[in-house]
Amino acid sequence: MTATIGSALDLATLRRDQVEDFLFHEAALLDDWDLDEWLALFTPDASYVIPCNDDPDGDPDRDLVLVDDNMLRLSARVERLNSRRAHREYPHSRTNHQVSNVRLSPPDGDELAVTAQFTVWRFRNGRATNYVGRYHYRLVVVDGLLRIRAKRVVLDMTTLRPAGDMAIIL
């Protein structure tokens, strides 16, 4: 379920609190490891991209990035993380996705560009690490519900070293 039940959303009149509800819902699904539901938030043509720390403007068609998933690979990522064979995430980390400073751009065609700051805490094996950066979303409304067409995660840490790796979903 999402916070939008009861009234179909319209991109042109979308308010920030409605977008925040959606992003907070997404964060909760990730923290609950409900990855199948999380995956359902994406459109079939969606992308999920994380550039390298030293190349925040990196273009996945040209540059090396940390993650460049289309729906095929994103589904495989979810399937992997749901299995007991993704050893880095078995057992799963406890995560805490914190989303703030949500800002909406004016709608562009059928899309809404949204940015938000994030801190993702990850706890596993007695170790605490965190990821800090900015989300860049391109959201669309499908059948009255918000959906993600693109999620680009730009890290602020100068290297990935403090966090170790990128085995979880940000």
Place this chain on the structure above:
Amino acid sequence: MTLAHDLPDAATAVPAVDEDPAACRFRVHRSTMTSDRIYRRELERIFAHSWLYVGHESEVRNPGDYVRRPVGGRPVFMVRGAKSGQVHVFHNTCTHRGAVVCRKDAGNAKVFSCFYHAWTFDSEGRLIGVPDREAYGAGRDFSTLGLKSVARVASYRGFVFASFDADIVDLETYLAGAREYLDLVIDAADGEMEIIKGTNQYCINANWKLLVENSIDGYHAVSTHDTYFKYLLSLGTDLSTGVSGSATDLGNGHAVIEYQAPWGRPVAKWEPLFGEQAKKEIERLRQQLIARHGEERGRRIADTNRNLLIYPNLVVNDIMAVTVRTFMPLAPDRMDITAWEMAPRDELPQLRQRRLDSFLTFLGPGGFATPDDIEALESCQQGFSSGGVQWNDISRGMGRASQANDEKQMRAFWRRWQEQVGATVEEDER
């Protein structure tokens, strides 16, 4: 936890790398992975006396281009001299009173100016600016106060190495049999190879030698990377060929495994991951390789995978993509890893896209395989601290002609390591 000792001549001490060919037994004492004393000895005996990878010439293509990074744990920078066109590797410290002179990770500069007292150096390292020079006595010779080059700098086909040991053998001699395999990687390109923009800079809480072993370990592929092979299978890849090939000791601690594997190679072995439309293009690349290098070598470049270790801490893995990876211990149980992707410079954009795609399915801290290697290495390190078991077993394949999923290549590393470090353990710690 047991400690390794400094006294190799102690009556009761035995080598920490213990080889018994008659018993087909090769074992390494776990103190080599946990001892602070051994770690310090590695810094002194290995990292101060090896050729260490600095970077690739393509990263500093134009005059004045520079990259800054630690090498062997020391901050240095590599710059292409504007006048000479030569690639220099300098200690990153002002010759006046020490501040770093290169303060960004990459860029282009005509001069490197120390912000502290504004001493200024050109891209060849010469001291060209000292404010109030007249304040110094007439006899003060500034010509000797240029940036200090690392003791030895040399490159092999674009791979730039440096050594802090002025007396080390020349780079080509040092590389020994590894040159042939670097050539095979580089010759996949019709022209130059280049490092693709974007760097994987991650860390692992484990001993650096665990990553040496892992980077050239064919044995773990099927068990550890089950989800990766499942992904390939879902795309229609035939997994029945498995991983098969051989391991080679290349001398001086270098080693390689060379093998066939189910995954595709951007140069030049098609697999479903690349898509139907890529078939023709990859076949064309393959035919070009055969035309350039002959049937045997052409096919070898196209079809076979190479996991190459250049002692002590450079890995060039020419697999579903080419990764160049170096790593440095920060403590016995922690290392920093820096990894890049390498590709032919003139590669068509579509092929480049598929190469990037192929890399990410397996490699990198967000890939479908590398995170599980990280977990394996940290798991080993945690296991060591449990105690009870003192030795790691590296004997696989001793009784037969070595295969790619054997451990001969690791034994080559460990023999050279032991030659340099001379680690021993007391009898009561065995």
